[in-house]
Amino acid sequence: GNSVTQMEGPVTLSEEAFLTINCTYTATGYPSLFWYVQYPGEGLQLLLKATKADDKGSNKGFEATYRKETTSFHLEKGSVQVSDSAVYFCALSEGDSGYALNFGKGTSLLVTP
């Protein structure tokens, strides 16, 4: 089977700090990798994705690179804002799992002014 491991939270940062949320995965084949964000009281929004090795996904200042050699997909942002406070989920999808997303446990981020 496949699995996703992401760093435990909560993560608390000051505004304009650098953010890294680690994510590693195990998979039998060549999965697609995703980062989702969940703001308080809301549903899940796709933040970025990458479908093959060395692809870099980016959106809203966030980026993550699909590293096959280290089976990682770490999320980074150079300067976080208070509005980035949310729960971030790393996920993968493989064809042999019927394309269902397999999520990590989520990392809660709190950005303070």
Add this chain to the structure above:
Amino acid sequence: DTAVSQTPKYLVTQMGNDKSIKCEQNLGHDTMYWYKQDSKKFLKIMFSYNNKELIINETVPNRFSPKSPDKAHLNLHINSLELGDSAVYFCASSQGQRGYTFGSGTRLTVV
């Protein structure tokens, strides 16, 4: 237009009751899913349907029964509700591994 809509948004019910959550997508996607998010925010796949055919059925009590009348709809029926069923249930759809879109969730509270 909401791409994936699920109703109701909130559902409070007593133990032992039977309830349903409805989901509809207008994206033309072939695959629909139900996910459960527990109190610790952990998200887990429950079911997946592709063109009305069940393709994933994770270890879920058989009190949970999905029904897909057509590929745009995937409803979740829950019999004999238990306290542990309290969670947020998310419907989603995709076209293969592309275009995953989630509904806004149904918060189920069993009292």
